Amino acid sequence: xxxxxxxxxxxxxxxxxxxxxxxxxxxxxxxxxxxxxxxxxxxxxxxxxxxxxxxxxxxxxxxxxxxxxxxxxxxxxxxxxxxxxxxxxxxxxxxxxxxxxxxxxxxxxxxxxxxxxxxxxxxxxxxxxxxxxxxxxxxxxxxxxxxxxxxxxxxxxxxxxxxxxxxxxxxxxxxxxxxxxxxxxxxxxxxxxxxxxxxxxxxxxxxxxxxxxxxxxxxxxxxxxxxxxxxxxxxxxxxxxxxxxxxxxxxxxxxxxxxxxxxxxxxxxxxxxxxxxxxxxxxxxxxxxxxxxxxxxxxxxxxxxxxxxxxxxxxxxxxxxxxxxxxxxxxxxxxxxxxxxxxxxxxxxxxxxxxxxxxxxxxxxxxxxxxxxxxxxxxxxxxxxxxxxxxxxxxxxxxxxxxxxxxxxxxxxxxxxxxxxxxx
Amino acid sequence: xxxxxxxxxxxxxxxxxxxxxxxxxxxxxxxxxxxxxxxxxxxxxxxxxxxxxxxxxxxxxxxxxxxxxxxxxxxxxxxxxxxxxxxxxxxxxxxxxxxxxxxxxxxxxxxxxxxxxxxxxxxxxxxxxxxxxxxxxxxxxxxxxxxxxxxxxxxxxxxxxxxxxxxxxxxxxxxxxxxxxxxxxxxxxxxxxxxxxxxxxxxxxxxxxxxxxxxxxxxxxxxxxxxxxxxxxxxxxxxxxxxxxxxxxxxxxxxxxxxxxxxxxxxxxxxxxxxxxxxxxxxxxxxxxxxxxxxxxxxxxxxxxxxxxxxxxxxxxxxxxxxxxxxxxxxxxxxxxxxxxxxxxxxxxxxxxxxxxxxxxxxxxxxxxxxxxxxxxxxxxxxxxxxxxxxxxxxxxxxxxxxxxxxxxxxxxxxxxxxxxxxx
Numbered sequence: 001x002x003x004x005x006x007x008x009x010x011x012x013x014x015x016x017x018x019x020x021x022x023x024x025x026x027x028x029x030x031x032x033x034x035x036x037x038x039x040x041x042x043x044x045x046x047x048x049x050x051x052x053x054x055x056x057x058x059x060x061x062x063x064x065x066x067x068x069x070x071x072x073x074x075x076x077x078x079x080x081x082x083x084x085x086x087x088x089x090x091x092x093x094x095x096x097x098x099x100x101x102x103x104x105x106x107x108x109x110x111x112x113x114x115x116x117x118x119x120x121x122x123x124x125x126x127x128x129x130x131x132x133x134x135x136x137x138x139x140x141x142x143x144x145x146x147x148x149x150x151x152x153x154x155x156x157x158x159x160x161x162x163x164x165x166x167x168x169x170x171x172x173x174x175x176x177x178x179x180x181x182x183x184x185x186x187x188x189x190x191x192x193x194x195x196x197x198x199x200x201x202x203x204x205x206x207x208x209x210x211x212x213x214x215x216x217x218x219x220x221x222x223x224x225x226x227x228x229x230x231x232x233x234x235x236x237x238x239x240x241x242x243x244x245x246x247x248x249x250x251x252x253x254x255x256x257x258x259x260x261x262x263x264x265x266x267x268x269x270x271x272x273x274x275x276x277x278x279x280x281x282x283x284x285x286x287x288x289x290x291x292x293x294x295x296x297x298x299x300x301x302x303x304x305x306x307x308x309x310x311x312x313x314x315x316x317x318x319x320x321x322x323x324x325x326x327x328x329x330x331x332x333x334x335x336x337x338x339x340x341x342x343x344x345x346x347x348x349x350x351x352x353x354x355x356x357x358x359x360x361x362x363x364x365x366x367x368x369x370x371x372x373x374x375x376x377x378x379x380x381x382x383x384x385x386x387x388x389x390x391x392x393x394x395x396x397x398x399x400x401x402x403x404x405x406x407x408x409x410x411x412x413x414x415x416x417x418x419x420x421x422x423x424x
Numbered sequence: 425x426x427x428x429x430x431x432x433x434x435x436x437x438x439x440x441x442x443x444x445x446x447x448x449x450x451x452x453x454x455x456x457x458x459x460x461x462x463x464x465x466x467x468x469x470x471x472x473x474x475x476x477x478x479x480x481x482x483x484x485x486x487x488x489x490x491x492x493x494x495x496x497x498x499x500x501x502x503x504x505x506x507x508x509x510x511x512x513x514x515x516x517x518x519x520x521x522x523x524x525x526x527x528x529x530x531x532x533x534x535x536x537x538x539x540x541x542x543x544x545x546x547x548x549x550x551x552x553x554x555x556x557x558x559x560x561x562x563x564x565x566x567x568x569x570x571x572x573x574x575x576x577x578x579x580x581x582x583x584x585x586x587x588x589x590x591x592x593x594x595x596x597x598x599x600x601x602x603x604x605x606x607x608x609x610x611x612x613x614x615x616x617x618x619x620x621x622x623x624x625x626x627x628x629x630x631x632x633x634x635x636x637x638x639x640x641x642x643x644x645x646x647x648x649x650x651x652x653x654x655x656x657x658x659x660x661x662x663x664x665x666x667x668x669x670x671x672x673x674x675x676x677x678x679x680x681x682x683x684x685x686x687x688x689x690x691x692x693x694x695x696x697x698x699x700x701x702x703x704x705x706x707x708x709x710x711x712x713x714x715x716x717x718x719x720x721x722x723x724x725x726x727x728x729x730x731x732x733x734x735x736x737x738x739x740x741x742x743x744x745x746x747x748x749x750x751x752x753x754x755x756x757x758x759x760x761x762x763x764x765x766x767x768x769x770x771x772x773x774x775x776x777x778x779x780x781x782x783x784x785x786x787x788x789x790x791x792x793x794x795x796x797x798x799x800x801x802x803x804x805x806x807x808x809x810x811x812x813x814x815x816x817x818x819x820x821x822x823x824x825x826x827x828x829x830x831x832x833x834x835x836x837x838x839x840x841x842x843x844x845x846x847x848x
Binding site: 144 | 459460461477478479480482484486487490491493496497498499500516517541542545549550551552554555561565566568569606608609610611810813814817818821825827829830831832833834835836837838839
């Protein structure tokens with residue numbers, strides 16, 4: 001009798017777990033995801049800033065496992081988990097499991113201000129990325145037509161909330177687009193007078209990095225023309241702009257790159273959560289008293305021996321996915337679980353053309369070398385030959401020409417009987 | 425004093441006209457388009473069938489003219505034309521002209537049944553292409569989960585209305601995807617049992633081609649598994665399927681590739697229209713009594729010396745665009761307009777892998793040679809080195825691997841607070 005393993009979520013963690021188990025003959029795997037594709041989230045900001053197309057950073061989940069007949073992919077939305085009867089329920093079906101791996105990831109937290117989302121989209125999905133792209137490109141188009149200098153200034157002001165890697169990458173990209181890509185294309189406006197404001201509540205951007213690197217990144221951003229406002233809190237976001245500490249800054253485009261909260265499935269699990277809402281797991285990556293339920297990646301709260309919890313990073317999710325898969329294999333073979341140990345291979349963040357920072361336990365470096373390392377690592381981890389090749393070629397092309405490959409303003413309405421209005 | 429030329433629409437015709445005039449120092453050009461990109465429409469069906477990404481077949485209009493300081497690109501929606509005062513009006517501004525070129529193209533006609541659009545999208549825009557892609561891919565995903573054999577059959581039935589080039593290309597592509605691309609990826613359904621029905625009101629598909637080629641194309645389609653129903657009319661389209669002559673065929677996905685009507689701006693022009701609603705123009709491509717107004721491409725009705733009117737094809741629009749530009753140059757130089765003469769370089773249509781048909785005045789051929797010619801011509805006319813390279817590479821990759829590069833089901837909603845539901 002085959003053991004049934006249900007994996008919810010085909011992000012970095014879920015995919016690694018499935019790959020670990022896909023070769024096992026005694027295991028039947030069901031991967032359930034709301035999407036039909038695996039998304040390479042670290043490059044999502046490049047879709048939002050018109051550098052890459054959605055398909056460049058997404059791979060159909062079915063394609064990844066087409067060669068493994070014991071892997072079943074389900075396009076579905078998990079609603080609840082029946083821990084007692086060991087079943088996962090979607091709207092239209094239920095899936096019994098012997099082992100369950102939850103790898104549902106995270107979504108944005110507006111800290112209780114969900115109404116801010118309308119005027120400040122976050123960047124977690126491809127739909128959000130193309131919405132942000134639409135807003136950025138539309139702002140330049142509307143500014144080109146605008147006669148009123150005040151309104152024009154509002155259109156050319158971009159506020160990015162959150163000084164972590166995503167916020168930094170977005171701010172750097174928008175500044176670069178306006179300075180290099182769009183400069184020759186507009187007649188009435190000067191895109192290089194674009195104002196990009198990066199807001200950070202803490203005292204410095206990229207707080208996860210060493211202070212010297214964080215300073216270097218801030219200098220590089222400022223050289224690109226980004227204004228960095230640290231120790232600044234957002235208290236209001238409207239369609240007119242954002243209130244930053246006391247000052248109201250008029251801006252047509254506000255982007256949310258701040259708080260993160262785990263998938264809503266965590267609450268449905270009825271298990272202890274940490275302060276950020278992540279599911280608390282033990283050293284073998286399972287729920288206390290439920291050794292058959294693994295929780296990994298951004299959804300999980302794993303406490304390291306030194307008392308700190310692991311951050312929501314792709315390498316953490318990947319290593320946990322592999323470990324969860326291995327532990328299941330051990331259990332089936334009659335062996336005990338082993339403890340998860342995170343191997344920190346370092347962190348990197350990119351600021352723009354030839355500018356990035358990287359740090360490992362022993363090394364800290366910035367500039368061109370860090371940027372080259374960033375390029376290499378991201379191409380290397382992209383799934384599929386075609387995606388690797390395309391992204392590499394897009395980057396080479398953009399690097400040489402200063403152009404962006406996906407400068408499209410796509411409308412939300414497809415029906416021709418309700419024609420899109422260019423001025424909205 | 426520079427002459428002002430306003431061009432409405434940056435399709436094949438508008439772009440050619442602008443290029444013809446862009447080098448003239450005594451001309452100021454304003455291109456107005458509702459989109460920020462030029463769309464290579466002949467490959468739109470490949471976006472609809474997950475072969476190419478939207479950005480692969482679209483180029484920003486501003487990029488095309490960034491080197492020409494006398495070209496001004498306006499992102500706007502033209503509402504009306506004041507022929508007396510020689511002004512074009514958008515919602516928020518007006519643009520005076522000495523010469524006007526209208527190149528607004530066409531949209532789908534549902535023959536008075538606009539309510540059919542919801543259940544049978546047409547294929548004229550990128551938004552429609554991604555909507556069709558979403559529906560096709562979603563149908564396979566839902567069929568995989570469906571237990572009821574009747575419902576499953578409905579999900580795997582695709583009805584394409586219209587046996588012209590677009591309908592043929594769509595039908596061929598869907599049949600190919602189901603037979604080659606998706607076959608190994610599904611476990612419960614057999615995608616190759618997909619039913620693709622191509623509906624044509626006339627007696628044969630591709631009626632614009634020679635009868636022998638049209639028969640060859642029909643045979644090739646049938647070999648791929650497409651059912652061709654000629655002399656069949658659609659009398660009803662609902663969310664359940666379509667009534668084809670007398671029979672109601674249950675189908676989850678219906679695609680409209682039939683009637684075409686010119687842009688709604690034609691009516692606002694208050695000029696004589698032909699039976700299909702196209703603006704009637706004279707031999708110099710202008711309105712009678714308004715030699716300063718040119719109408720070209722799909723929006724125009726041009727009668728050839730033999731009494732026939734030119735069809736809505738890219739080569740017609742391109743040649744007319746060039747001719748309109750030249751006539752304006754002549755007028756500015758004090759010379760009279762010359763008559764437009766269409767040079768028919770032939771037609772081609774593709775059915776699928778290694779299968780196409782092509783005909784010129786002297787030649788008729790099908791099979792691999794026609795397919796290779798089709799590939800070459802389409803790559804050649806694509807704008808921009810990057811797009812050429814990408815499309816070529818995507819095709820090579822798809823040809824070798826039988827895969828599709830853009831298999832994404834993207835949701836219409838980007839807000840995370842209203843999560844997408846996988847089962848709708």
